[in-house]
Amino acid sequence: MAGQIVVGVTGARGSRRAVDWATARAVQWKQSVELVSVVGGAIGTVGEAEVLGAAQTATQQLLDGEAERLRAAGVTVSTRVESGNPVTKLIEASADAALLVIGSDYRGAGTGPARGVHGIRIAAGAKSPVVVVPDRDLGEGSGVVVGIDGSSVSEHAIEFAASEADRLGEQLIAVSAWTPLHTPRNAMEVYPDLYLANMQSTTEEILALSLAGLSSRYPDLNVVRRAERGHPSQVLGKIAGDARMVVVGTHGRGAIARFLLGSISQEVLSHLPTVTAVVR
Numbered sequence: 001m002a003g004q005i006v007v008g009v010t011g012a013r014g015s016r017r018a019v020d021w022a023t024a025r026a027v028q029w030k031q032s033v034e035l036v037s038v039v040g041g042a043i044g045t046v047g048e049a050e051v052l053g054a055a056q057t058a059t060q061q062l063l064d065g066e067a068e069r070l071r072a073a074g075v076t077v078s079t080r081v082e083s084g085n086p087v088t089k090l091i092e093a094s095a096d097a098a099l100l101v102i103g104s105d106y107r108g109a110g111t112g113p114a115r116g117v118h119g120i121r122i123a124a125g126a127k128s129p130v131v132v133v134p135d136r137d138l139g140e141g142s143g144v145v146v147g148i149d150g151s152s153v154s155e156h157a158i159e160f161a162a163s164e165a166d167r168l169g170e171q172l173i174a175v176s177a178w179t180p181l182h183t184p185r186n187a188m189e190v191y192p193d194l195y196l197a198n199m200q201s202t203t204e205e206i207l208a209l210s211l212a213g214l215s216s217r218y219p220d221l222n223v224v225r226r227a228e229r230g231h232p233s234q235v236l237g238k239i240a241g242d243a244r245m246v247v248v249g250t251h252g253r254g255a256i257a258r259f260l261l262g263s264i265s266q267e268v269l270s271h272l273p274t275v276t277a278v279v280r
Contacts, residue, residue: 002029002031003098004096004098005026005031007100007102008038008090013103013135014103014105014135016066017134018101018133019066019069019070021131021275023069023073023075026070027074027075031075032077033075036079036080036081036089036093037059037062037079037081037082038082038085039052052083056083063080067079080093087121087125091121091122091125097128100122100130101130101131101133102119102122102131103133104119104134105135106135106136119132120269124250129278132276134274134276141242141244141274142242142244143170143171143172143173143243144165145173145236145239145245145246145274146158146172146173146247146248147175147232147247147268148174148176148211149176149249150176150210151249156249156279156280157248157249157279158214160279161247161277164247166220168244171221171222171224172221172222173224173226174207174223175226175235176204176210176226176227177227177228177230177232178199178200178228179230179232180195204227206227208225211223233264233268237267237271245274246273246275246276247277247278249278250265250279
């Protein structure tokens, strides 16, 4: 994937992790990086101009410091300070980007809520793929996980995930989850074996069809297929916990997309098992 990486920068620790992730990717793919920070909250009140000016100056200093780190790594970098709504500004910045990278304040289970509604709205409304980097040491994870449901959105997610896995020299772990039909309590305490077997085989067929032709584009890529019973976001989260990245698709269409994300992608973002890419 060529083109520029846009990174949303704040003073939070998770933001620095996002910059580090983008730097490593830019070095390997020889991409340029634009660091964007947004000063929000201005309402036009009397005396606000001085406060806004001070905030913009401090923000530019923050970006200058981060830019120096990228230049030291050999990355071509530019910076931009915006004023306004951070969600709107980062969505606009994604229009000409190959990738938008943002950090998260999420540090894992038991440490408080994951990145809030702003991050979800950015991921839902962005014009480019969005990568969300959690605020924790991810250790030595391996593999790139991609969620597959047989839709056209899955096709884009598969292509992105395969490209990332190939770039990283990792295996691609293609995951499809199936859930038995919900029935009222006591309606069916035990599902017929034939029904469960058919659900499994149908899901395996979806995986096979979705991955057809991938080997011709990525002949050296090792692909592992996982068709598992369970709720999709829970299955993805469990498998992705040991991975370097998880990729999910979302439709993200129209103005309402700025407020809503597909249920599965939103659930994965709310728990961030690892670096998470949202692709439309």
